[in-house]
Amino acid sequence: MVQWLVFTRYLENSILFKLCKLDHIVLISADINRSLYFYIEVLGCELVRTVPEMPLYQLRAGESLIDIVPGNKGQLDGKNMDHFCFQVTHFDPEQIKQRMSEEGIDCGSVERRFGAKGYGRSIYIKDPDGNTIELKET
Secondary structure (H helix, E strand, O other): OHHHHHHHHHHHHHOOOOEEEEEEEEEEEOOHHHHHHHHHHHOOOEEEEEEOOOOEEEEEEOOEEEEEEEOOHHHHOOOOEEEEEEEEOOOOHHHHHHHHHHOOOOOOOOEEEEEOOEEEEEEEEEOOOOOEEEEEEO
16 A cells, blocks of 8 residues: 555656546447447437548547447457547646656657547557557647
């Protein structure tokens, strides 16, 4: 327990931003119609946006979004989640890149992307298990 408290204090002094909430997740679906039926008709999500050229279906789930794209698990080494996204405060891309570099974490480019609160800047990183995380300005 003592080690965790020391680690927590270290983090409080070194984090440049604060995670606010889950913005969205992106799921890969082998059967779009089945997935849309489940999330809309069974769970009560609302279809709020489609991007036919991808194709991408964005569903409102409370304050967050669930994005669904067609594909198969083979695309992502047997996984069916492409990435998840956190809304963060104090979004400073250069400071985030510097901090991640210090930790040996590669960052993607800063891009304008759509999320639960509309368009905003974001950057991709990977956690130690290889999961892709998007950090998006609030």
